[in-house]
Amino acid sequence: MDAFVYQANPTRVVFGAGALARLGEEIERLGARRALVLSTPEQADSAGQVAAMLGDRAAGVFARAVMHVPIETARAAREEARRLGADCAVAVGGGSTTGLGKAIALDSGLPILAIPTTYAGSEMTPIWGLTEAGVKKTGRDPRVLPRTVIYDPALTLTLPYPLTVTSAINAIAHAAEGLYAHDVNPVVALMAEEGIRASAAALAPLQSDPTDLHARGDALYGAWLCGTVLGSVAMGLHHKLCHTLGGSFNLPHADVHTVVLPHALAYNTDDAPHAMQRIARALGESDAAAGVHALARRHGAPTSLAAIGMPADGLDRAADLAAATPYPNPRPLDRRALRALLQRAFDGVPPQRD
DSSP states (O other), rough: OOOOOOOOOOOOOSSSGGGGHHHHHHHHTOOOOOOEEOOOOGGGGHHHHHHHHHGOOOEEOOOOHHHHHHHHHHHHHHHHHHHHTEEEEEESSSHHHHHHHHHHHHHHHHOOEEESSEEEEOGOEEEEEEEEEEEEEEEEOOGOOOOOEEEEEEHHHHHHHHHHHHHHHHHHHHHHHHOOOTOOOOOHHHHHHHHHHHHHTTTTHHHHHOOOHHHHHHHHHHHHHHHHHHHOOOOOOHHHHHHHHHHHHHHHHHHHHHHHHHHHHHHGGGHHHHHHHHHHHTSSSSSSSHHHHHHHHHHHHHHHHGGTTTOOHHHHHHHHHHSSOOOOOOOOOOOOHHHHHHHHHOOHHHHHHO
């Protein structure tokens, strides 16, 4: 076996239907007394319910989280936390809300307790992202890793099925890219393959019955594993493209991941054959890139950038930005090849190697 380094991230996970009932004791474990509850405007009611559960331990609610964490929103949230004297942030929702909590923690070191209601996986990573002047910047900092994550499948029962699919494929993207990361190790690889399997397998029963609590639990379990992978190893081409497209063109996060992943896998297929074999095996397919594309089509997910709002005249700029500051990747990032990849993703054609 090759030498490797494995560094576990110290997040406490509380998992199971009804786990939200343990919120008060988990806040107490953190030693927090004034928690600022965060959410998107759409989930303000849920944030209010969480604040009510906390009672005197709730400092207030900040329901202004949005995609890609604009720097202006981050500054407003940081100021609100200071104004209220918050000593903890409780992030209720998906990656946008968790990302806002991370923006606060990056500035202040405020501990985060995350309550995911999607399959984003951000809650298991020390990765932060901020968008300023149309450019999304990312980094890693242990201060932004949530101290505690409460995974309650019951909170995902109302997640619309189309978003369920794109959110699950977003999770799969984290694990798939982790399998060909330059710093992958056997422990992370096991998590990645199992996370892909669980996430993909949950979609068929949820297509039949979106309120299937067992399948919701499987999807959340898959998201936990996939997020852990993302937080443990380096990101590559896929995430570079998604950060570029999302931050610069304000495209919906999970949809971008869903559209781009098959094409990013095809780009890397010849340079990461063992990773592709494991991805395909987890999906029950013969080819990783084609398998992800088929999964998205089978469950009605978008398969083209055009369909999710990408302007055709932005493809050249996206290729330039991605090639200018590349992430580590098995195959070097070639601007011409990236531009061709983006065109295929824009048109919604099946992935292909070039």
